[in-house]
Amino acid sequence: MAKKLVIKVTAGADAPERCSQAFTVAAVAVASGVEVSLWLTGESAWFALPGRAAEFELPHAAPLPDLLDSVLAAGQVTLCTQCAARRDITEKDVIEGVRIAGAQVFVGEAMADDAQALVY
Numbered sequence: 288m289a290k291k292l293v294i295k296v297t298a299g300a301d302a303p304e305r306c307s308q309a310f311t312v313a314a315v316a317v318a319s320g321v322e323v324s325l326w327l328t329g330e331s332a333w334f335a336l337p338g339r340a341a342e343f344e345l346p347h348a349a350p351l352p353d354l355l356d357s358v359l360a361a362g363q364v365t366l367c368t369q370c371a372a373r374r375d376i377t378e379k380d381v382i383e384g385v386r387i388a389g390a391q392v393f394v395g396e397a398m399a400d401d402a403q404a405l406v407y
Contacts, residue, residue, distance in 0.1 A: 290322060292323050293326070294324070296329075298329065314354040335364070335371070335381045366385055369389065
């Protein structure tokens with residue numbers, strides 16, 4: 288069984304159910320004691336900015352800020368380097384605890400022997 292879960296979320300408000308599923312799985316995994324690395328790519332990149340998760344709404348879903356906070360508290364949240372650059376987001380703009388890293392880091396995490404990668 289994988290000891291680390293690497294989750295890449297590519298959707299944001301453009302595909303709210305897929306986005307919510309990724310954050311929910313990440314938060315449940317963290318709560319279950321699984322090491323989690325959540326990658327924000329594509330439209331989910333905006334959730335690396337303060338207050339942006341609070342703007343997300345999906346009926347019958349856990350609040351995105353709560354899910355994000357739980358992953359930040361016990362896991363790793365990473366904003367894709369290229370996605371950040373395309374949106375003019377810099378390290379000084381992001382929520383405390385969010386790092387910016389690129390594909391090389393993602394591939395390294397996803398290919399580790401004890402890792403399972405999911406893409407939403």
